[in-house]
Amino acid sequence: MLSFYVALSAALFVLDMRFHALEFLRQGVSVIADPLQYAAQTPLRLAEEGHAYLRALEEAEEEIERLKAGQLAIAPEFNRLRQLQAENAELRALLALNQRESVSGQAANVLRSARDPFARRVYVDKGMQDGIVAGQPVIDDKGVVGQITRVFPFSAELTLLTDKNLAVPVQIQRTGQRSVAFGLGDGQMELRYMPTSADIVVGDLLHTSGLDEVYPSGFQVAKVTLVTRDIANSFASIIAEPLASVETRSAVIILNVHKTLQHPAEEETPGPPSRSRRKR
């Protein structure tokens, strides 16, 4: 009996880790496990919500004032943005460039974080029922948060930018240089394979380059916090901190980019610079 269950566990482990063949089993068990987990977290959530409600009442009024002021402050810029967008579309048409894909999304709430101290993953309250598919990028009001990695009937697993297994193709805003940012697992990200001579300084902003056709281009990702150039290594060690409140947020937007996900091989946006050069 013992050897049977040990062998079964080991087989499951290999199938899951090496071949990712057990998603259906995981989805099935999650139908049982999700409500249980929801129930288990209810006491703490109620306590937190009660506390938060009392504080929120006081803070809400302040916040409304602040937001009103903020809205007024960005109004001029916003008005001009409309005009710039139109102008940009016109210019792009003149240059015969692809239009930037417009993005829409659906809001989701973070249900809970994975109980596991190893993982930078959280669960959100949208799943198969809402048409979520694995691979959709997730943002919040400040920038990219991460990516949907597993979908269950009523929830989905969101792997955060800072997870060790996540990488995002980015572009340095100041110089336009492209790179890839890897999660470090401790709330930070790293730009690997950048030559020591690369033009990058502390404070540079990184935004998505759109090259992977998963993340649409132009979303803020991170800010460079540390650049170490050691002659002994051929690459500079560059640490960046995510701009989005990656580890603490509670509401996120899951972007719909089904179109680009379903036809990845077609001639979609292979990077504006190369295109324009060819046309000129």
Add this chain to the structure above:
Amino acid sequence: MQTPSHDSKRILRPARPWFIALSLFIALLLGMSPTRQWPFMPDWVMLTLCFWNVREGRTMRMKSAFFLGIIMDVADGAALGQHALAYVLASYTASSISRRMLWLPLAQQMLLMLPIFLVFTALQIFIRLMAGENFPGWESFISPFVTALLWPPVSLLLLLPQYQPEERDENRPIL
């Protein structure tokens, strides 16, 4: 209260199956509570499984350890089989040392259980490392010690419904 011995005036009845199921269910709920921030939280499911395997080794089936493990794997987003393997092996070890253990007072039982909890927590961490995760830090080894410390109180709590006085008084329904 003390562990049952030949001079005790109480009879220890066999545990009712629904009570075993209920305690495992509560352990599962406790295990799923949002305790990610605290590495010192005990592994409730392993503790309860080991307890019932020591006490009622003949009636416990390894199946329950396996399925509880799978549910914990899914709840944790861990590799399937990680908890299942650890729980199955821990249950087996616990039931195989149960005859030697039950003679001993609770404090010594606790010391005997500690290596079991330690080894199988280490096994889970090892499986995670094989799956390519980061090492979670030494503080995750606090958890098995806390689990072992909880052995005496949990034993007393789970034995409580099985105690019955030698002479039953029909006019006094509760024990």
